[in-house]
Amino acid sequence: MLIKPGDIQKVGNLLMDAVHEEEIRVLNELYEALTKGDIEASDRLMDELLVDLEDHFTTEEELMREFEFFAYPMHKAEHDQMRQRFKEVYDKWKKEKNPESVIRFLKEEMVPWLRSHVARWDSTTAAQLGD
Numbered sequence: 001m002l003i004k005p006g007d008i009q010k011v012g013n014l015l016m017d018a019v020h021e022e023e024i025r026v027l028n029e030l031y032e033a034l035t036k037g038d039i040e041a042s043d044r045l046m047d048e049l050l051v052d053l054e055d056h057f058t059t060e061e062e063l064m065r066e067f068e069f070f071a072y073p074m075h076k077a078e079h080d081q082m083r084q085r086f087k088e089v090y091d092k093w094k095k096e097k098n099p100e101s102v103i104r105f106l107k108e109e110m111v112p113w114l115r116s117h118v119a120r121w122d123s124t125t126a127a128q129l130g131d
Helices: 014-035 039-066 072-096 099-129
Strands: none
Touching: 014 039, 014 099, 039 072, 039 099, 072 099
C-alpha cells in the first residue's frame, strides 16, 4: 500500500473528502500494479489517475469560484503545477512503460504533495466552503 486513507486528513467537506478517498484508492491500485510489473493494469490506472486528478482539481476549482474563495489563484496554481508534472510523468510512461520511474514519482512527489496540499489548501478551502 502506498498511502493509507487515514494518512490524508479529512477536511470537513463531504464532497472534497470523497474525492480524496477516491484518489487514494486509485493511487494504491496503481502502486500495486506497478510493483507487480502488471503493465496492462498500470496503463489503465495511469489513464484513470489522469482523469481522476482532473476531476479532483476541477471540482475544487468550481467550488472555489462559486463561493468566491479568496485564495483561489494560489490554490489553483498548485493544481496547475501538479497537472503539468503528472502529465510529464504520464507522457513518459506512455512512451517507456517504466514502472520504477512512476513508483519513484508517486513516492517522492505525488504522495508528499497530496498530503501537504490537502493539509494546507484543501483544509483552508473546506473551512470557507463548509459542508
